[in-house]
Amino acid sequence: MRARKYSIANFLQLVGLVALGLTGFSNSSLAKNIATYEIQLSRNLKTLNIQVTPSPDQVLTRLRPLSRNAWNRLDKNSLHGLTIRRSGLTVLPTAEHYRYSVDIRGGFKGWIQGNILTEIAVRVTDSRDWFWVPDKWQANDTIRVEFEIPDGLSVSVPWERIPDMADEPGAPGYFLARPVMLFKKSTVLFGRLQLEQVILPGGTLNLAVAAKTKENKDRYVAWMRRIARIVVDEFGQMPVPFTQVVVIPTWFGNESVPWGEVRRGNGSGLLVMPNNGATMAELVEDWTLYHEFTHLYHPFLGGKGRWVAEGFASYYQNVLRAKAGVISAEYAWERTIAGFARGEQQTRRGKTVASGGLMRTYWTGAVMALELDMRLRRQNGTTLGTVLGQFADCCLPASRTWRPVRFMQKLDEISDTKMFTDIYRVYSSGTDFPDYNKLLRSLNIDNSAGSLTFDASPLRDSIMRPASR
Numbered sequence: 001m002r003a004r005k006y007s008i009a010n011f012l013q014l015v016g017l018v019a020l021g022l023t024g025f026s027n028s029s030l031a032k033n034i035a036t037y038e039i040q041l042s043r044n045l046k047t048l049n050i051q052v053t054p055s056p057d058q059v060l061t062r063l064r065p066l067s068r069n070a071w072n073r074l075d076k077n078s079l080h081g082l083t084i085r086r087s088g089l090t091v092l093p094t095a096e097h098y099r100y101s102v103d104i105r106g107g108f109k110g111w112i113q114g115n116i117l118t119e120i121a122v123r124v125t126d127s128r129d130w131f132w133v134p135d136k137w138q139a140n141d142t143i144r145v146e147f148e149i150p151d152g153l154s155v156s157v158p159w160e161r162i163p164d165m166a167d168e169p170g171a172p173g174y175f176l177a178r179p180v181m182l183f184k185k186s187t188v189l190f191g192r193l194q195l196e197q198v199i200l201p202g203g204t205l206n207l208a209v210a211a212k213t214k215e216n217k218d219r220y221v222a223w224m225r226r227i228a229r230i231v232v233d234e235f236g237q238m239p240v241p242f243t244q245v246v247v248i249p250t251w252f253g254n255e256s257v258p259w260g261e262v263r264r265g266n267g268s269g270l271l272v273m274p275n276n277g278a279t280m281a282e283l284v285e286d287w288t289l290y291h292e293f294t295h296l297y298h299p300f301l302g303g304k305g306r307w308v309a310e311g312f313a314s315y316y317q318n319v320l321r322a323k324a325g326v327i328s329a330e331y332a333w334e335r336t337i338a339g340f341a342r343g344e345q346q347t348r349r350g351k352t353v354a355s356g357g358l359m360r361t362y363w364t365g366a367v368m369a370l371e372l373d374m375r376l377r378r379q380n381g382t383t384l385g386t387v388l389g390q391f392a393d394c395c396l397p398a399s400r401t402w403r404p405v406r407f408m409q410k411l412d413e414i415s416d417t418k419m420f421t422d423i424y425r426v427y428s429s430g431t432d433f434p435d436y437n438k439l440l441r442s443l444n445i446d447n448s449a450g451s452l453t454f455d456a457s458p459l460r461d462s463i464m465r466p467a468s469r
């Protein structure tokens with residue numbers, strides 16, 4: 001998430017909620033479908049009518065809400081086969097189907113939800129506010145979701161599309177939902193969307209663009225393709241088989257891409273809001289999307305690991321732009337080192353990085369990323385990007401929060417080193433901003449005279465050199 005829009009209250013609320021128990025689904029051969037949800041969208045984009053049918057061998061006892069707001073959205077007169085209890089909706093054992101309706105107008109938490117983008121008739125929702133889930137939904141279990149959508153409208157979700165229904169990308173979708181990070185934010189869009197699938201090594205981007213014209217959509221699709229290809233070059237492949245990418249053009253803010261964030265709820269998703277007026281050249285030069293894509297290569301690391309997450313993303317927002325050739329390597333180093341300097345300025349000495357200072361949080365981990373990348377290149381013939389790509393291949397999507405030290409142990413295991421845990425220990429316990437000038441000197445960057453000078457360095461070149469294409 002971008003620094004200036006960060007809300008501490010939101011964040012703490014999420015950290016609290018993700019502690020609830022969900023286990024991994026690494027062994028997909030054990031997967032079973034526990035229920036089918038048929039979801040009917042009203043043409044006026046105001047209501048969802050939801051029918052839940054448990055699979056024949058499944059006993060459903062209760063549907064539970066995923067947010068407090070779900071209670072406010074629920075139409076209490078719509079219930080069929082369900083009774084309201086404090087803990088959720090308990091089922092009447094005699095019923096075959098269970099039905100409830102949800103009002104999806106307004107009232108959604110966060111600054112974007114509740115907006116219906118009237119000009120293009122798109123409703124932006126968070127599935128936590130209407131997707132009431134079976135009590136025992138966990139591990140390998142799936143829920144089959146079948147949307148019934150009025151003609152001309154479509155839906156975008158962070159779920160896997162059921163393959164035999166995938167031939168018509170604009171058609172109402174059938175999906176498989178999995179119990180992944182259920183208490184985190186997600187984006188579900190209904191309305192006049194332009195959909196497109198972008199197939200890349202290791203995964204598919206399921207794009208939904210809330211734009212009026214095909215020309216606009218094509219520009220955003222081309223933007224995604226361009227950046228995703230750079231990302232794949234650096235990390236080896238897409239991080240997960242399915243990534244939902246929602247593009248909502250906006251007039252808000254002066255920058256080319258005023259907002260971007262990763263949404264991990266119920267899958268793997270990116271939400272980006274480019275400025276309506278931004279040209280293709282401005283879009284590819286902006287750092288936001290490179291930053292957010294990088295976040296998809298690590299699991300959610302909780303409050304204690306936030307500096308690691310933001311550090312990796314802040315490092316790659318410059319590396320990837322240089323690799324893309326949209327900024328020069330010298331300028332990318334300048335931006336990186338300017339970030340380090342901001343982090344250093346905001347450091348209250350005597351406290352560790354986890355104790356805060358927004359720029360310190362963002363840039364301490366970026367220094368660590370640089371050190372790791374340098375050492376891996378020098379000593380192990382690999383790169384930080386490659387190791388993160390291998391991590392994604394092994395361990396993502398993650399169904400729960402990872403402790404940062406556990407993440408480092410796994411990266412050690414993958415790279416066959418002890419480097420990650422060793423360096424992490426030094427950086428996480430350090431009570432001052434790390435000495436990045438030492439690293440710069442070994443890259444032949446002189447930062448002593450108030451401006452940067454560069455002497456030849458094959459190692460430095462290998463980090464930022466544009467990919468040949």
Ligand SMILES: [Zn+2]
Pocket residue numbers: 001002291295309310313
């Ligand atoms: Zn971030």
